[in-house]
Amino acid sequence: MxxxxxxxxxxxxxxxxxxxxxxxxxxxxxxxxxxxxxxxxxxxxxxxxxxxxxxxxxxxxxxxxxxxxxxxxxxxxxxxxxxxxxxxxxxxxxxxxxxxxxxxxxxxxxxxxxxxxxxxxxxxxxxxxxxxxxxxxxxxxxxxxxxxxxxxxxxxxxxxxxxxxxxxxxxxxxxxxxxxxxxxxxxxxxxxxxxxxxxxxxxxxxxxxxxxxxxxxxxxxxxxxxxxxxxxxxxxxxxxxxxxxxxxxxxxxxxxxxxxxxxxxxxxxGTENIRAGVKHLTDMIQDKLAEFPNIKVYTPRDVATTGVVSFNLEDVNAADVGQWLWDEYQIASRSGAHCAPKVHETYGTVEQGIVRLSLSSFNTEAEVNVLLKAIDQMMTESEA
CATH class of the missing domain: 3.40.640.10 (Type I PLP-dependent aspartate aminotransferase-like (Major domain))
Known part of the structure; x- marks a missing residue:
């Protein structure tokens, strides 16, 4: 898991x-x-x-x-x-x-x-x-x-x-x-x-x-x-x-x-070291998601962010994406409204929700590589 x-x-x-x-x-x-x-x-x-x-x-x-x-x-x-x-x-x-x-x-x-x-x-x-x-x-x-x-x-x-x-x-x-x-x-x-x-x-x-x-x-x-x-x-x-x-x-x-x-x-x-390690992992995820034009990424890259990468796949319900990640790869994410209604009202995702991946200093490159493999498979299946 x-x-x-x-x-x-x-x-x-x-x-x-x-x-x-x-x-x-x-x-x-x-x-x-x-x-x-x-x-x-x-x-x-x-x-x-x-x-x-x-x-x-x-x-x-x-x-x-x-x-x-x-x-x-x-x-x-x-x-x-x-x-x-x-x-x-x-x-x-x-x-x-x-x-x-x-x-x-x-x-x-x-x-x-x-x-x-x-x-x-x-x-x-x-x-x-x-x-x-x-x-x-x-x-x-x-x-x-x-x-x-x-x-x-x-x-x-x-x-x-x-x-x-x-x-x-x-x-x-x-x-x-x-x-x-x-x-x-x-x-x-x-x-x-x-x-x-x-x-x-x-x-x-x-x-x-x-x-x-x-x-x-x-x-x-x-x-x-x-x-x-x-x-x-x-x-x-x-x-x-x-x-x-x-x-x-x-x-x-x-x-x-x-x-x-x-x-x-x-x-x-040290918070600086913790941030640097987490950012390396989130950058890996952002780079992979950027390969697919039909994935909408909500986490900006040109400003400071935490260890979060949020996205949606076209008009697919975020809950379905999160469930697929869990069922296929035992990856726990968070999909839905995240108790932040005004964010979703602004993005127009009230019904769809958003898929959120959030990392800590205890996550590893090996875990992220599994996620990247999952994303590849998910996109292949979505295009079939």
Missing amino acids: IYFDNSATTAIKPKAVSKAVYEVLNSGTYGNPGRDSSDFSVHSSDVVNHAREQLKELFNVPSTELISFTYNVTESLNTVLKGLLQKGDHAIATNYEHNSVIRPLEQLKANRGVEVSYLPFDKNTGRLETEKLAELVQPNTKLLVCTHASNVTGYVLPIDEIADFCHEHNLLFIVDAAQTAGYEDIDIQKTGIDILCFTGHKSLYGPQGIGGICLRKPLEIEPLKSGGTGIQSFNPAMPDELPTHLEAGTINVPGIAGLSAGVSYVLDH
């Missing part, structure tokens, strides 16, 4: 990840972090604190206090969007957004009267039409939120340019790094990202069920959840102190341990 669906979840992890999770769950020496002075609590606190230090280094966060753990990037985005936007506010997003951004925004629009505008992209080049940003700004615009890279095409958005625009117009800048954390170089201080939302189970090689929020500076965010924190137990409100303010209830220590091991892998190998 060959796994090319890493943009959904990296199925193959560093061995240290499962080892770290196993240690927490099976050693019998890890309890609830920060709840008492026993070794059980201290051991768990050490795991959590170490992970915050690693994320501080990876994303250049000013302080570990500005890093809060969640269960995934969807919860992170829901927390910050619903914790910041109120009636009368206006938000800007893009047509590249995943439903983890679109749905909270549309929910806020329906329930709180928040106004929302979406910046388009050029369907011919894939480029975000940043020159139209100024047209979307209103007197009540509070923030701009965007994905760092499209989960459909792999296109990396020009966040440096967007950040500069946000600073010029006094807007909060929120970045969904689901597709780029662990793959792209992310420096929230240098770039000026006010809030970075990430998940652990993709290019950070951690387990599912762990994510987080990184702040460039303290912000007043209404917590999405309220509950126990281990401190200020007689305070009916959530404590104001970060990161506790956004971490109600027992946090996912096994998940954090696994995330920590995944981040160690990224820090040890």
Whole structure:
């Protein structure tokens, strides 16, 4: 079996990840972090604190206090969007957004009267039409939120340019790094990202069920959840102190341990080296697809992209292509709408969907060569 669906979840992890999770769950020496002075609590606190230090280094966060753990990037985005936007506010997003951004925004629009505008992209080049940003700004615009890279095409958005625009117009800048954390170089201080939302189970090689929020500076965010924190137990409100303010209830220590091991892998190998290896493989795929004029490739080649190559074969339903790859060659891809409706509305693929191949640093040339053979066979059969 060959796994090319890493943009959904990296199925193959560093061995240290499962080892770290196993240690927490099976050693019998890890309890609830920060709840008492026993070794059980201290051991768990050490795991959590170490992970915050690693994320501080990876994303250049000013302080570990500005890093809060969640269960995934969807919860992170829901927390910050619903914790910041109120009636009368206006938000800007893009047509590249995943439903983890679109749905909270549309929910806020329906329930709180928040106004929302979406910046388009050029369907011919894939480029975000940043020159139209100024047209979307209103007197009540509070923030701009965007994905760092499209989960459909792999296109990396020009966040440096967007950040500069946000600073010029006094807007909060929120970045969904689901597709780029662990793959792209992310420096929230240098770039000026006010809030970075990430998940652990993709290019950070951690387990599912762990994510987080990184702040460039303290912000007043209404917590999405309220509950126990281990401190200020007689305070009916959530404590104001970060990161506790956004971490109600027992946090996912096994998940954090696994995330920590995944981040160690990224820090040890370096995002630049990881990108170079993956790009070599995606270039091989792009070169093969370019041989066939009846294949439409959606992943651009003249701009930065992640380890994604997306395509369609004429008017064949994407699900049929993905099923053929699995049935004939045991190649796992992802076909359909990818929870990004505005991307498909722009490309006119609402009914057809798109076939997405997404690679990680654990994929190999041998695996790609099998895919290239599969593409040759698929095209031969389609022409018969």
